[in-house]
Amino acid sequence: MADTAAPTKKQEIIAQAYDAFYDGGFHATGIDTVMANSGISKRTLYKYFPSKEDLIEAVLEQYGEDTDTFLFKPAFARSDDPCEQILALFDIRQEMMSKNCRGCLAMKAGQEYIGKHDGIAARGKDASVYVERRFIELCEKAGLKNATDTARQLNLLFQGAALAGQMQQDPGVFDVAKRAVHILLAAA
Amino acid sequence: MADTAAPTKKQEIIAQAYDAFYDGGFHATGIDTVMANSGISKRTLYKYFPSKEDLIEAVLEQYGEDTDTFLFKPAFARSDDPCEQILALFDIRQEMMSKNCRGCLAMKAGQEYIGKHDGIAARGKDASVYVERRFIELCEKAGLKNATDTARQLNLLFQGAALAGQMQQDPGVFDVAKRAVHILLAAA
DNA sequence: GACAATGTAAACCGATCTGTTTACTTGTGG
DNA sequence: CCACAAGTAAACAGATCGGTTTACATTGTC
Numbered sequence: 001m002a003d004t005a006a007p008t009k010k011q012e013i014i015a016q017a018y019d020a021f022y023d024g025g026f027h028a029t030g031i032d033t034v035m036a037n038s039g040i041s042k043r044t045l046y047k048y049f050p051s052k053e054d055l056i057e058a059v060l061e062q063y064g065e066d067t068d069t070f071l072f073k074p075a076f077a078r079s080d081d082p083c084e085q086i087l088a089l090f091d092i093r094q095e096m097m098s099k100n101c102r103g104c105l106a107m108k109a110g111q112e113y114i115g116k117h118d119g120i121a122a123r124g125k126d127a128s129v130y131v132e133r134r135f136i137e138l139c140e141k142a143g144l145k146n147a148t149d150t151a152r153q154l155n156l157l158f159q160g161a162a163l164a165g166q167m168q169q170d171p172g173v174f175d176v177a178k179r180a181v182h183i184l185l186a187a188a
Numbered sequence: 189m190a191d192t193a194a195p196t197k198k199q200e201i202i203a204q205a206y207d208a209f210y211d212g213g214f215h216a217t218g219i220d221t222v223m224a225n226s227g228i229s230k231r232t233l234y235k236y237f238p239s240k241e242d243l244i245e246a247v248l249e250q251y252g253e254d255t256d257t258f259l260f261k262p263a264f265a266r267s268d269d270p271c272e273q274i275l276a277l278f279d280i281r282q283e284m285m286s287k288n289c290r291g292c293l294a295m296k297a298g299q300e301y302i303g304k305h306d307g308i309a310a311r312g313k314d315a316s317v318y319v320e321r322r323f324i325e326l327c328e329k330a331g332l333k334n335a336t337d338t339a340r341q342l343n344l345l346f347q348g349a350a351l352a353g354q355m356q357q358d359p360g361v362f363d364v365a366k367r368a369v370h371i372l373l374a375a376a
Numbered sequence: 377g378a379c380a381a382t383g384t385a386a387a388c389c390g391a392t393c394t395g396t397t398t399a400c401t402t403g404t405g406g
Numbered sequence: 407c408c409a410c411a412a413g414t415a416a417a418c419a420g421a422t423c424g425g426t427t428t429a430c431a432t433t434g435t436c
Contacts, residue, residue, distance in 0.1 A: 009382085009383085023303065024303075024304075025215060025299070025300050025304075027213060027215035027216040027300075028215040028300065028304065030422070030423060030424080031423080031424060031425080032422085032423085032424090039384080040383090040384085041383070041384045041385065041386090042384095042385090042386095042424095042425080042426090043383080043384080043385090043426085043427085044382080044383060044384080046424090046425065046426080047382090047383095050425095051424080051425085052423095052424065052425090103299065107351065107355055108299055110354075110355050111213070111291065111296055111299065111354070112213050112215075112216065112300075114354070115211065115212075116212075116213075116216065124355050125355050125356055125357070127355070128351075128352050128355040128356055129356065132352075149364060149367060152361070152364040153345075153364055153365070153367065153368040153371075155348075155352065156344075156345050156348035156349050156352055156361065156364060156365055156368065157341075157344050157345060157348060157368075158348070159348040159351050159352050160343070160344035160345060160346070160347040160348025160349070160351065161344050161348070163295065163316075163347050163348065163351050164316050164320075164343065164344055164347050166298075166299070166302070167295055167298050167312050167313050167315070167316040168313055168316055168317065169313070173340070173344065176337060176340040176341055176344060177341070177344055179337060179341065180341040180344065180345075180368075180372060183341075183371065183372055183375045184368060184371055184372070186375075187371045187374075187375065197412085197413085218392070218393060218394080219393080219394065219395080220392085220393085220394090227414080228413095228414085229413070229414045229415065229416090230394095230395080230396090230414095230415090230416095231396085231397085231413080231414080231415090232412080232413065232414080234394090234395065234396080235412090235413095238395095239394080239395085240393095240394065240395090
């Protein structure tokens with residue numbers, strides 16, 4: 001049978017660490033803080049994750065899966081038109097930010113661990129490249145002439161909006177981004 | 189006489205902390221690490237800056253001044269045409285990133301201290317808003333119809349390129365950004 | 377009911393953190 | 407020559423860090 005049953009202890013730990021790191025930062029949040037009032041003992045944590053860095057990598061992997069589940073799949077489901085799907089990505093990201101005004105967790109980790117822990121830093125780079133690649137696929141499906149370049153432009157808007165929105169604590173920047181998307185797609 | 193003489197001890201400390209925090213992160217870099225091999229004693233540091241957070245705020249203020257000195261002023265000096273000045277901003281930011289592939293220090297600090305230290309977090313927001321305001325001034329000077337909106341779009345590209353460039357360790361993303369700038373300006 | 381597996385709670389370890397204090401050195405001005 | 411301001415170097419203090427260990431509780435199973 002598939003492993004679709006109740007959440008594993010491992011998944012519980014990841015879920016707990018997820019928000020603790022997201023809200024508190026990685027270096028600033030200690031292991032004790034991560035597991036406080038969670039009913040999970042430090043011993044169990046270190047049984048599944050030999051080091052804090054291992055836990056962080058697991059959290060970032062979960063974050064990647066969540067990005068597919070809650071961002072890309074819903075966006076693709078909203079329409080069959082690739083241009084509409086692109087706009088849906090900005091829409092859904094804005095909705096996510098309206099609920100919880102946070103940037104990209106993987107890039108946050110990358111910023112903290114660049115030059116210090118290659119595995120974690122690579123997750124930040126991967127996140128940036130991954131979103132770019134999905135935009136490229138969509139632009140190609142839309143039959144744009146310079147699909148790659150347009151897609152990379154969209155990617156910069158997307159990541160810029162996530163960062164500026166977090167800094168200014170205002171998801172409204174995605175409205176600005178979406179107007180730019182219309183222009184860039186029309187010009188391509 | 190103006191205070192243009194030799195660097196103050198205070199400025200020395202800030203200069204030392206500047207790169208230590210930029211390269212190592214704020215929470216991850218301890219005071220001892222900051223001042224190691226600098227010939228500056230911890231006692232002197234705490235004489236001028238009563239806490240680490242005070243030092244960080246001073247570093248970020250210096251960062252703001254540096255942004256004016258090494259980014260905005262040179263960009264404005266390159267041309268009198270506001271559209272050329274906008275492109276010069278992207279050009280110079282790319283040159284800075286080619287020498288040292290780092291993102292925005294103030295937003296890095298903002299990410300680490302949002303919800304933890306309002307003074308520092310505000311510096312991140314201020315940085316984001318400040319750049320946006322300068323773009324607005326330039327777009328208005330260029331006589332664009334929807335100056336504000338276009339400026340905010342440029343701002344997202346600018347900040348997105350700084351972030352993605354840092355993540356991917358590739359200043360080439362600014363070439364992508366500049367092509368988008370041309371399109372957005374032409375459409376406005 | 378014995379037993380092994382899995383878990384919690386909490387004491388513990390050495391290192392490191394922010395911040396303070398003590399002791400010494402080095403000009404510099406009257 | 408002495409007083410004083412400003413500095414370095416380093417020991418120190420209490421808290422917290424990542425990580426380990428000890429002791430105990432809860433399971434399901436043969």
